[in-house]
Amino acid sequence: MTQHAPLIIDIAGTALSEDDRRRLAHPLVGGLIFFARNWQSRAQISTLCAEIKAIRPDLLICVDHEGGRVQRFRTDGFTHLPPMRTLGELWMKDQLGATNAATACGYVLASELRACGLDFSFTPVLDLDYGSSGVIGDRAFGRDPRVVTLLAKSLMHGLRLGGMASCGKHFPGHGYVKADSHTEIPVDKRSLKAILADDAAPYGWLSTALDSVMPAHVIYPKVDKRPAGFSKKWLGDILRGQQRFQGAVFSDDLSMAGARQLEGRTLNYSEAALTALDAGCDLVLLCNQSLDGGEAVDSLIDGLAEAQIKGRWQPNEASEARRLALLPHTPQPDWNELMVSPAYMHALDLLP
Numbered sequence: 001m002t003q004h005a006p007l008i009i010d011i012a013g014t015a016l017s018e019d020d021r022r023r024l025a026h027p028l029v030g031g032l033i034f035f036a037r038n039w040q041s042r043a044q045i046s047t048l049c050a051e052i053k054a055i056r057p058d059l060l061i062c063v064d065h066e067g068g069r070v071q072r073f074r075t076d077g078f079t080h081l082p083p084m085r086t087l088g089e090l091w092m093k094d095q096l097g098a099t100n101a102a103t104a105c106g107y108v109l110a111s112e113l114r115a116c117g118l119d120f121s122f123t124p125v126l127d128l129d130y131g132s133s134g135v136i137g138d139r140a141f142g143r144d145p146r147v148v149t150l151l152a153k154s155l156m157h158g159l160r161l162g163g164m165a166s167c168g169k170h171f172p173g174h175g176y177v178k179a180d181s182h183t184e185i186p187v188d189k190r191s192l193k194a195i196l197a198d199d200a201a202p203y204g205w206l207s208t209a210l211d212s213v214m215p216a217h218v219i220y221p222k223v224d225k226r227p228a229g230f231s232k233k234w235l236g237d238i239l240r241g242q243q244r245f246q247g248a249v250f251s252d253d254l255s256m257a258g259a260r261q262l263e264g265r266t267l268n269y270s271e272a273a274l275t276a277l278d279a280g281c282d283l284v285l286l287c288n289q290s291l292d293g294g295e296a297v298d299s300l301i302d303g304l305a306e307a308q309i310k311g312r313w314q315p316n317e318a319s320e321a322r323r324l325a326l327l328p329h330t331p332q333p334d335w336n337e338l339m340v341s342p343a344y345m346h347a348l349d350l351l352p
Helices: 018-025 042-055 084-093 095-115 145-161 192-197 201-205 232-242 269-279 295-309 317-325 335-339 342-350
Strands: 007-009 029-034 060-063 065-067 167-171 212-215 224-227
Touching: 007 295, 018 029, 018 042, 018 295, 029 317, 042 060, 065 095, 084 095, 084 145, 095 145, 095 335, 095 342, 145 201, 167 201, 192 201, 212 232, 232 269, 269 295
Parallel strands: 007 029, 029 060, 167 212
Antiparallel strands: none
């Protein structure tokens, strides 16, 4: 039987509970995402990662670790990485120096996380900075899609040098809308032509280099009444079809208020996951639902298992291959050796 583990879940604390172990061993769970609450120290997070890998070596251990205000680990030796806007500002003064600094950022980011046992960070942000989105803001490299593409490609080169895959987000673009999809569903009323020429352009230009993509919880009514992450038109026709993207597609967090609104009703977590998978997502995230005992996490796992038994969802071999391709292919570096390695020290010197 085809295996496919599309669920990315989280854990409540700094150590694994018996419920965490049970969930992570479930064949439908493909990985987990850490938050700041899961962090105490490098020793603790390294032990936690090792315990997770002991349950299943193929589990993808993820984190949102972009730099700037979105950086989950900030103490005990972790480098404070700049927001991506800093690299965009450096570009205005020294274009080639900025690309080198972006590669250095990617390398430091990836190698520090990998030395603690993490596999993957949801970065880079490819959204354009129109000056109107509070949720994106300085997370974006800049307003010009060409500059965003070149700096992101340089950052991705650094991630790869550190042994880590990349994730471009939020397709086809979250920067134009003011609303925050954590609390409401933003609507972008521009035409498909305008979006493809501007916000979505980096995804086409990076289609050979990006390892994965995360769609936006945004509705673009001139293209589809469904949010991009639930839209076969966006994920199938445009991202996979026109832009010929080959990598993995993650849903954004299905616990976000904007994430489960579909055509006038609120989906439950299982319905939202099935809708995202049916639209073309390979992997679906459910975050921050383990904090109250994890009833929502169990209900999602059970709901997907039931859907599989009843034939409403079929595991996808290609999706599973894409998930496994995101795992690192090089050995985990030793932290102390990393700290004195010439490549790492050179990268630190290049950070803006």
